[in-house]
Amino acid sequence: MxxxxxxxxxxxxxxxxxxxxxxxxxxxxxxxNTAVFAEEASDQQLEESDQVVTVDASEYEVEEGDTAFDLLVRAIGEENVGYDDGQYGKFIHTINEVQAEGNYFWAFYVNRISAQTGADSFLVHEDDFLTFKLIDWTVESDSVDLEIVGIEEVQAYDYSFGFIEGATAFDLVKVVVGHDNLEYDVYDIGNFITGINGLTAEYPDYWSLVVNGESAQVGASDYLLTNEDLISFVFIENDSEDEGGDPGNSDEENPVTEEEIEAERVDPEVIQSAIDSATDYVLAGTIGDWNAIALKQAGKEVPSSYLEQVKETLRENEGQFRNITDYERVTLGILAAGGNPTNIEGYNLVEAIYNGELTRQGLNGVVYGLLALDSAGFETPDGAAWDRERMISHLLEAQNESGGWSWDGSSSADLDTTAMVITALAPHTSQTEVEQSVNEALRYIHNNAAQIDNSSTAAQVVIALATAGVEPNQPKDPSDSESTKFVDYLLSFQNDDGGFYWKDGYGSDSDPFSTDQAYRALVAYQLYANGEGSLYHLPLADGEVQHGLKEKDEITNPIKKEPVEPPEPVINDENDEKEIDSTNISESLDEGERLPDTxxxxxxxxxxxxxxxxxxxxxxxxxxxxxxxxxx
Known part of the structure; x- marks a missing residue:
């Protein structure tokens, strides 16, 4: 070789x-090396904190003529604001070295509502809260519609208004109509609107907040906007020349006597039929807290899904609610479903009530706080922020000279609030002072009942009279012998589907809010007629009642998120060639995992x-x- x-x-x-x-x-x-580059690219993604810049005008000395652009420059420095001058003013494209590119732009919000002008055109007021947020214009954002319903004119805007988290109905109307066109009084519990676009509500008239055709149960400052809401501010005229009326002789045992009115019981079969129809309507939708109360007191079964949902919500919120009335309403609902609100998922909602800020939502917090404590005879410990005596005293002190109450404690009483307070105080009329107060309030309702023009107010009055032991089916106008009676009037709003609508002239379709109140009123009337107690008497069930709930160890924790396993690679054996289909893998990865190697x-x-x-x-x-x- x-x-x-x-x-x-x-x-x-x-x-x-x-x-x-x-x-x-x-x-x-x-x-x-490619994988390293991909990981480095993922680290360079824009942090959420870089996408939002806020400026609280109250922290700066706002001078006349200052614009939102001026305050932004003052807050972060001129060198950190990039903009172009155009036909319509300054167009901001960069904030804090974050430039808007492609589909993105820097949106401008005033009090969390999309501004109607550019930042360099909007004149700032000292109580404004400015937000600049980087958003993708191709992604649909949350928005609401607004209408202002005056005496003879309805101003409905042809376009929707964008908003971001935390925006309220008050923020909306303030931004849209303008600071100078909105009149309001400031209270500890929030802002009370008295005038919009020059139309001022003077006693006994008022501006009412209506959401999606339903009268709101909270003030405009407390109502958080939800996507696709229809927000209406409606001017309510009270035609009575003397809404307050004569408080009457508070020494009378019962100021509304059979001699003054001719009460006539509604046929029990008619009431039962109306309740059954309303039950069908309610059960066809999502069961809420008030629905659970009406179902329980009507002798119907509360679906187990209701209590399951309550527990899930408590776990998700860690036992916390935004409003005190949420604790109170949920407490009543839990009792109706057979649960124990003093120990549900480890939380004591009753304690949160008697140690809560009851006056933050006006009288509503105190009214439903008292109802919640009385519902099952809950005791308050020594040192509690609110015991029954304090709640009762607070309500008595808030009663005005007309004999009625207003939700914000002002002198302009209204029938809805007065009826709710009567409902709360009625179980305590063994106290002389409370008895006199309730009698004066009943006289107020008697004198002003002719003003009732919607199902919700009629429902609250029926509940109040039934709880106070007074025949609810009284004439709306005692001076007119042909006047429609309360319960008959309420039934006139019921539709064939079993639901109720709010008010003539505002649509006749059934809605959950109106149905909820009317349903409770019919049940309260039935309890009164049968001598079976009051609507909100909901004693604790004996023993531990699960009402169809899963065992504790079977309840799914909504907070815990199980990791998602990627699917097995798909092997393609055609032509003896093995190819891994990576498409399925990349599409199944959760957001936040490693970027693909691009x-x-x-x-x-x-x-x-x-x-x-x-x-x-x-x-x-x-x-x-x-x-x-x-x-x-």
Whole structure:
């Protein structure tokens, strides 16, 4: 064998093997390097905090003529605001070195409502809260519609108004109509609107907040906007020349006597039929807290799903609610469903009531706080922020000269609030002072009942009279013998589907809010007629009642999120070629996981080429030298 030939062949074979190894190594190195680049790219994603910049005008000395743009520059520095001057003013494209590119732009919000002008045109008031947020214009954002219903004119806007989290109905009307066109009084419990666009409500008239055709149970400052809401501010005229009326002789045992009114009981079969129809309507939808109360007191079964949902909500919110009335309403609902609100998912909602800020929502918090404590005879410990005596005293002190109450404690009494307070105080009329107060309030309702023009107010009055032990089916207008009676009037709002609508002239379709109140009123009337107690008497069930709930260890924790396993790669065996379908894997990964390897391979390929070229040169030199040695 030719040793030199064998050596040359061996050398060439060795070089081929070495080049193959280097090629594989280079490709592997390239793939690792690509992954590193992809991870670095994920770290460079925009943080959420970089997408929002807020400026609280109250923290700055706002001068006349200051714009939102001026305050932004003052807050973060002119060097951190990039903008272009255009036909319509300054167009902000960069804030704090974050530039809006592609589909993104810097949106401007005033009091969490999308501004109607540019930042350099909006004149700031000292109580404004400004927000600049980077958003994608191709993604639909939350919005609401607004209408202002005056005496003879309805101002409905042709476009919707965008908003961000935390915006209230008060924020909406203030931004849309303008600071100078909104009149309001400021109380500890919130802002009370007295005038819009020059139309001022003077006693006994008032502006009412209506949400999606339903009278709101909270003030405009407390109602948080929800996507696609229809927010209406409605001017309510009270035609009575003397709404307050004559408080009457508070020493009378019962100021509304049979001689003054002619009460006539509604046929029990008619009431039962109306309750059954309303039950069908309620059960066809989502069961709420008030629905649970009416179902329980009507002798119907409260679906187990209601209590399950309450427990899930408590777990998600860690036992916390935004409003005190939420604690009170949920407490009543839990009792109706057979649960124990003093120990549900480890939380004591009753304690949260008697140690809560009851006056933050006006009289509503105190009224329903008292109802919640009385519902099952809950005791308050020494040192509680609110005991029954304090609640009762607070309500008595808030009664005005007309004998009625207003939700904000002002002198302008209203029938709804007065009826709710009567309902709360009625169980305590064994106290002389409370009895006198309730009698004066009943006289107030008697004198002003003719003003009732909607199902919700009629329902509250029926509940109040039934709880106070007074025949609810009284004429709306005692001076008119042909006047419709309360319960008959309430039934006139019921539709064939079993639901109720709010008010004539505002749509006749059934809605959950109106149905809820009317349903409770019919049940309260039935309890009164049958001598079976009051609507909100909901004693604790004996023993631990689960009402269809799963066992404790079977309840799914909504907070815990199980990791999602990616599916197995799909192997394609066609033509004896095995290909891994990575599409399914990438689509199944949760948001926040590692980015796909999309970094460029250009650098890696250049490195591989350079290495191969270098090896080739070295190999050429070695082979050349060996050839020269062979010739020698």
């Amino acid at each position: 030719d040793i030199k030939k064998w050596g040359g062949t061996k050398m060439r074979k060795w070089l081929h093997q070495m080049m193959a190894v280097l090629l594989v190594f280079s490709l592997f190195f390239g793939s690792v 970094a460029t391979n250009t650098f890696n390929l250049l490195m591989v080429g350079f290495v191969l070229l270098l090896i080739g040169v070295i190999a050429f030199v070695i082979m050349k030298r060996r050839a020269m040695m062979k010739e020698e």
